[in-house]
Amino acid sequence: MPEGRSLDRLSDRSQAVGDICAARAGIDCDAVRHPARPSGEPGALQAAFLKLNGQGRATGDADDRRRALTDETADLVAQLPLFARRQDIDPPDAIARIWGRALPKAAYAPPSLPPGVTEGATP
Template identity: 45%
Template sequence: MSQNLVTLSDLVARVSDIYAARNDILRDDDWYLLKLQEELGELTAEYLKLSGRGRLKGATPEDIRTTLEDEAADVLAMLLLFARHNQIDLDAALARKWFKHLPAQ
């Protein structure tokens, strides 16, 4: 992984370790994928609110936007944790799957 992704992954892992210890959570193989799915659901709910297709529950558009951004961060963090746990090199995967379509420089 690139240094930026490694640094982010390390920081996210430290926070996840604190979270797991404080809440007595066992992070087994399934936990990483299930938690990623949970966070994606929360991001989807905020997007639906922001687009007028979800219950606002008294939240202002500014509140919803902030929560949408926070949930996007949660999805990214959980993806980094999932990749780390499963020894996935995201840089290599991006190069193989996405960046091969870019014109040669």
């Protein structure tokens, strides 16, 4: 991944922005708030996608709708690393463990697998 775009850096930046927004709104971002935030994002992403594809009440022009889809995607992607960090989840390891099962061993080398998990095993 290009310099400055790693998952940890994304999570750090998302945390900093989240802290600023929470302070401005007087919100305590506790263990309950973190799962609540990303749970609303898929709906907003779906609405933007439907509008872009003529399936919802369109607002703005095509460029505005495309920008809305891009922005909602960014919101969702930015929230998930924060949730994972708060829950002590390592997304690259989890992805390798789950998705790596479907690939030949040589095609996907996960960073590490939990004890007892065999690469290439079916779920």
